[in-house]
Amino acid sequence: MRALERSTSSELQKQFNNVSLEGYKQTLTAAHDHVVKSKEAFQQDDNLHVSSAATMLDRTLCLASNFNQAGSLLSSVAEENNHAGHYIRSFDHDLLISNKSDQRPVTNLVARPKGDAKALAANVGRIPNVPTLELSRVKGRLTAEPLQRRPKASSAANAELYDASLAYRTALSDHVAKQLDGAKRIKVDVYNAYPAVMVHFDARSLLQGFRSGADLSTPAASFNEFLMSHYLGIVNAEAAKMGLDTATVERSSFGHLTPSVAATGESFRINLGMMPPAYAEAHIKALALLDQELDSFATSLTQNHGVDRNKFAGSVHSGDLQRDQNILQLAFTKVESQGKTLMTSATRTLKARNAVDAASFRQHTGPAAANPIGATLSTLFSYVTVAEDGKVSTRAPEATYTMPRADAPAAAATAAPGDAAQPLAASYRNYLDKFSSQLATVAQAGTNPTTSKHIRALAQTLTSKNPDIATALDVANQLLMVHTLDTMKAKAAAVKDNGDNSASHVDGDAMDVDKAEYDLGHGSDSEIEDDASIEGHAIRGNKIITHNGMRSLLGATDSARALLFAGRGDVQIAYEHPYYETQNAIKKTRIRVEENKDKNSEAKIVIKDINACITDGEAKTSAPLAEAFPDARAWIIDTTSATTDQMRSIYQQFTKADNAELLYLASSGLKNEQAGADQNNYGTLRVFAKAGDGEASKQRVGEVLGAIAGTDRGLAQFSHEHRRTMKAMGLVPTNQSIVMPVRSDVVMAEAPFGTS
Numbered sequence: 120m121r122a123l124e125r126s127t128s129s130e131l132q133k134q135f136n137n138v139s140l141e142g143y144k145q146t147l148t149a150a151h152d153h154v155v156k157s158k159e160a161f162q163q164d165d166n167l168h169v170s171s172a173a174t175m176l177d178r179t180l181c182l183a184s185n186f187n188q189a190g191s192l193l194s195s196v197a198e199e200n201n202h203a204g205h206y207i208r209s210f211d212h213d214l215l216i217s218n219k220s221d222q223r224p225v226t227n228l229v230a231r232p233k234g235d236a237k238a239l240a241a242n243v244g245r246i247p248n249v250p251t252l253e254l255s256r257v258k259g260r261l262t263a264e265p266l267q268r269r270p271k272a273s274s275a276a277n278a279e280l281y282d283a284s285l286a287y288r289t290a291l292s293d294h295v296a297k298q299l300d301g302a303k304r305i306k307v308d309v310y311n312a313y314p315a316v317m318v319h320f321d322a323r324s325l326l327q328g329f330r331s332g333a334d335l336s337t338p339a340a341s342f343n344e345f346l347m348s349h350y351l352g353i354v355n356a357e358a359a360k361m362g363l364d365t366a367t368v369e370r371s372s373f374g375h376l377t378p379s380v381a382a383t384g385e386s387f388r389i390n391l392g393m394m395p396p397a398y399a400e401a402h403i404k405a406l407a408l409l410d411q412e413l414d415s416f417a418t419s420l421t422q423n424h425g426v427d428r429n430k431f432a433g434s435v436h437s438g439d440l441q442r443d444q445n446i447l448q449l450a451f452t453k454v455e456s457q458g459k460t461l462m463t464s465a466t467r468t469l470k471a472r473n474a475v476d477a478a479s480f481r482q483h484t485g486p487a488a489a490n491p492i493g494a495t496l497s498t499l500f501s502y503v504t505v506a507e508d509g510k511v512s513t514r515a516p517e518a519t520y521t522m523p524r525a526d527a528p529a530a531a532a533t534a535a536p537g538d539a540a541q542p543l544a545a546s547y548r549n550y551l552d553k554f555s556s557q558l559a560t561v562a563q564a565g566t567n568p569t570t571s572k573h574i575r576a577l578a579q580t581l582t583s584k585n586p587d588i589a590t591a592l593d594v595a596n597q598l599l600m601v602h603t604l605d606t607m608k609a610k611a612a613a614v615k616d617n618g619d620n621s622a623s624h625v626d627g628d629a630m631d632v633d634k635a636e637y638d639l640g641h642g643s644d645s646e647i648e649d650d651a652s653i654e655g656h657a658i659r660g661n662k663i664i665t666h667n668g669m670r671s672l673l674g675a676t677d678s679a680r681a682l683l684f685a686g687r688g689d690v691q692i693a694y695e696h697p698y699y700e701t702q703n704a705i706k707k708t709r710i711r712v713e714e715n716k717d718k719n720s721e722a723k724i725v726i727k728d729i730n731a732c733i734t735d736g737e738a739k740t741s742a743p744l745a746e747a748f749p750d751a752r753a754w755i756i757d758t759t760s761a762t763t764d765q766m767r768s769i770y771q772q773f774t775k776a777d778n779a780e781l782l783y784l785a786s787s788g789l790k791n792e793q794a795g796a797d798q799n800n801y802g803t804l805r806v807f808a809k810a811g812d813g814e815a816s817k818q819r820v821g822e823v824l825g826a827i828a829g830t831d832r833g834l835a836q837f838s839h840e841h842r843r844t845m846k847a848m849g850l851v852p853t854n855q856s857i858v859m860p861v862r863s864d865v866v867m868a869e870a871p872f873g874t875s
Contacts, residue, residue, distance in 0.1 A: 352479020640833020668787025
């Protein structure tokens with residue numbers, strides 16, 4: 120195995136080619152067994168930081184249903200279906216449900232409310248980092264480390280795999296969208312280099328004046344959820360026909376390793392994951408079928424839909440339900456006493472949507488139907504019952520179907536791709552190659568020989584010849600977490616053996632150490648100075664880690680308001696394609712800003728998402744920030760899906776902007792900074808300040824970070840240690856990689872790691 124550690128990329132590929140398919144399965148099974156045994160051992164460990172963090176080993180924060188994942192080892196599959204479908208931001212999540220009646224013990228781990236501010240915890244980012252939550256439940260304490268002993272970011276730090284994964288997923292999404300350019304009923308596109316396929320359809324376009332003047336946006340969004348579930352059945356049927364065995368599933372959030380979909384209001388979003396190009400071909404076929412089926416559905420609306428309307432007799436709206444002329448009008452008619460339409464009521468539960476998925480899958484693996492969407496919709500409505508007292512329920516059956524497990528390479532997966540997909544195939548091979556060599560490097564630095572052995576062995580399975588590449592990448596992520604916990608145990612043992620008490624422990628509220636000298640779990644270890652004097656300014660930067668991406672955005676806004684405009688009333692703020700919850704969150708947290716919708720040129724603070732997720736099917740354009748917002752003194756940029764090149768472009772604009780004093784780069788690390796692992800929710804806030812000299816800019820950065828640290832609680836040790844593991848893999852952007860990138864020969868020479 121030592122030879123593998125010294126292997127070049129090409130030598131690694133030669134070794135891959137010699138590994139048998141049965142060998143892949145044995146390696147993955149052995150590695151997964153090690154993960155399971157390690158979790159059991161970690162959960163019994165005396166170190167509370169280790170035992171509490173082990174909760175997230177071999178599972179994800181956003182869980183998918185197991186109804187069509189028979190035999191899968193994927194950590195994203197829920198063992199219990201009632202745990203599936205909930206995002207960690209919700210108190211319906213299995214890790215938070217016990218706190219639903221009293222949320223304060225959870226939300227107070229994140230931040231102190233501002234005055235009398237009141238809002239749902241999810242809307243203002245007051246759901247904690249899960250390892251920190253689990254640490255609190257066992258009465259563990261935050262670790263306070265002397266700042267001078269915090270490991271500094273390497274001057275050679277890079278984010279090659281981070282950039283490569285974003286580049287590949289965006290290119291894969293672009294490839295799908297281009298093949299659907301002539302679609303008749305749906306609009307399929309990729310916007311702002313956001314790494315997902317957006318599918319837009321407005322069912323209201325088929326209603327022809329029905330309920331004129333009424334707000335039908337909610338049932339239209341519910342129809343999109345139904346359409347998304349119907350689409351899942353189509354794409355999984357197409358994948359099965361191609362011999363591809365990883366199902367596309369409904370799953371909250373994005374950036375996942377394996378394919379997933381999520382409703383986004385007027386659209387639904389397809390996350391293609393880090394899968395081979397063959398999976399994109401399955402989606403191209405499925406989207407073309409969806410478009411054709413919507414056309415058939417539209418022309419069939421004059422036909423009898425076969426829904427028994429008598430079953431709705433108990434509804435207070437039974438008269439309206441009897442009068443509707445077609446199944447779509449029926450869907451958009453109110454059925455519940457509180458006003459919910461039949462469409463919204465029927466799609467409310469994941470169980471019902473899974474039933475739609477399963478019904479669609481059976482349709483598309485059996486004899487062709489004349490009107491598949493109409494048939495699936497009619498079947499869904501057959502599950503709806505209205506009791507005599509008017510109460511409405513949807514009693515969908517337990518749904519299940521099986522994706523074929525690949526015991527040999529599927530012909531579609533290993534066949535030479537078409538001309539359009541050739542560059543994607545090359546990029547994917549290069550990504551796997553680089554990921555493998557980085558794994559070998561991490562294994563070499565490991566503290567547990569058994570874990571390192573499994574990491575090195577698994578690295579050999581990361582090849583496009585592996586028919587179960589999804590499991591290989593997923594188990595690789597689990598081994599990286601085992602590596603992190605091994606490292607934490609080794610560090611704790613070294614501290615104990617050496618009698619080194621430099622790392623203190625403090626309760627979340629007992630901030631009894633000097634904040635100027637200690638880091639209370641905020642991860643401020645990326646100080647950087649741009650040595651060049653730009654337009655008479657010295658620029659300093661640093662970062663702080665928060666519980667989630669929304670806390671980063673709110674912390675940036677609050678600190679900019681307090682530091683740049685102290686003593687003033689409401690400060691004018693402008694938004695350019697922000698994350699859709701940002702504006703409401705800022706209002707709910709009582710930050711004293713006033714939105715300026717008409718005069719951007721007068722705004723003092725601007726918030727922009729570089730890779731805005733467009734849900735209405737309309738592309739947006741924008742001018743350079745300094746041109747569009749010339750008076751803005753603080754730029755707050757959401758970089759959750761941005762490459763380091765995109766971040767660097769904003770940074771360079773900032774250095775030349777006359778009035779801009781503070782640049783904040785805020786991101787959600789859950790999405791793209793952990794190879795799709797979806798285990799460690801955190802936010803990053805990078806701060807760059809301009810001043811007349813280095814000390815002044817350094818002081819300003821310190822003031823910003825101090826203002827945020829004064830309101831937001833720190834994170835558990837594991838969250839930072841695992842982020843460092845991912846950084847060692849090249850999966851996390853750093854201030855160094857943004858401001859002064861260091862490019863390796865591989866980066867310069869091979870797609871997708873090049874600078875273009």
